[in-house]
Amino acid sequence: METVIKANKLTKRFGDFVAVDEITFDVYKGEIFGFLGANGAGKTTAMRMLCGLSTPTSGEATVAGFDVFTQPEEIKKNIGYMSQKFSLYEDLSVLENIEFYGGIYGLSRSEIREKNKELISKLGLEKEANNLVRSLPLGWKQKLSFLVAIVHQPKIVFLDEPTGGVDPYMRREFWDLIYDAADKGITIFVTTHYLDEAEYCNRVTIMVDGKIEALDSPGGLRQKFGVASMDEVFYKLARQAKRSAD
Template identity: 70%
Template sequence: MNEIVIKTDKLTKRFGNFIAANEITFEVKAGEIFGFLGANGAGKTTAMRMLCGLSKPSSGNATIAGFDIYKETEKIKKNIGYMSQKFSLYEDLTVIENIRFFGGIYGISDKQINEKSNTLIEQLGLKNETKKLVASLPLGWKQKLAFSVAILHEPKIVFLDEPTGGVDPVTRRQFWDLIYSASDRGITIFVTTHYMDEAEYCNRISMMVDGVIKALDTPTNLKKQFSADSMDEVFFELARGAKRKGD
């Protein structure tokens, strides 16, 4: 449990004069559920894009799954999974086609893809839906499937960008069951959310305000630190002073 899979040191991204992410330093351990919170415009997306090897930092260092964020971006991409609320699966492919497609992209053998897709379909209760277009599935199922596809190649880390937005309360909880079981298997979860009850389900949380990590601790300690009853209050306390607004 003690292996460190994300390590950043003063990671910074500038766009001209604008510092989107300002000297971000933190570590995440294997199997940890790490909540990456912040107001709109705080710099979460910029930071996440750097961690996924999609955007080159202006300065600072980081290793993701043991790989350097400047020189080994292709290796990083092979060792992480990613899902967002907006894009995750191909709507005009069927359930099984999506599984095969993403399995292929990550270089999993046909034999393994077959085995994995059977267990996955069984687990999610999608037996009668395998030949249906993803577009026809309810959002909740889509998101559960997208998550399972994102960890099909057993990545070290999975990045989840608002995975439960707009999902009904029952499915939202089932989604977190999937997160817990992935974390039990040693997969590190890096998740953003606007639901403050979900912040409580994380082992540790970072709060980003105006490009800077303002607080980082367990939910319990953060509440103590800010003498707050709920994570909602902690968030409000930290984010209300934010100067930047937007996405």
């Protein structure tokens, strides 16, 4: 299996505080890799280091074959990113958002036109295509956000708690889009604290106090901890946490 993300003893310190403590893992091409942890466990910091938003303090990592210390610009061309905060421009229309993000990733005019059609029909937003994003319901915004994050066909897409505040029905639909992208060979790296979503991942890591405490398929983890659901796995691990959530 092809490895697309490789982290070895990756660490981030802020002064005395060790946000991420020597995490080591591999992510394989086309898999949906879940990153779980309580608030403040270090998920977002870990993800930011891999995206080139934050320089690691020590350790090593490559993303899409490029080094996070020395080749962040190369990494940026090969990844998509969707942050916790809603990140489309609310005062632009659906089409204008797609055009803008397509444009900054260097898509050609005809590619953008194709993407416009494809995304609009995938979302069933034909009527709303020229409406400002502001007027869309949250669930649609999140789905649009995701499709925009992969508009340039990246090798890997990083999703930072993409379904926060979205109702269960919409979440299910959102995950359909994720599966769809994974089928096309895009690797999905997703942080979440919805444990039912963890079941949708191929493999899951659970972070506690900046360290990786478990890494396996959801089935494997349930077996190892001898419990019936991811909920219980998480509860068992999270109970050990010393750090208070922020």
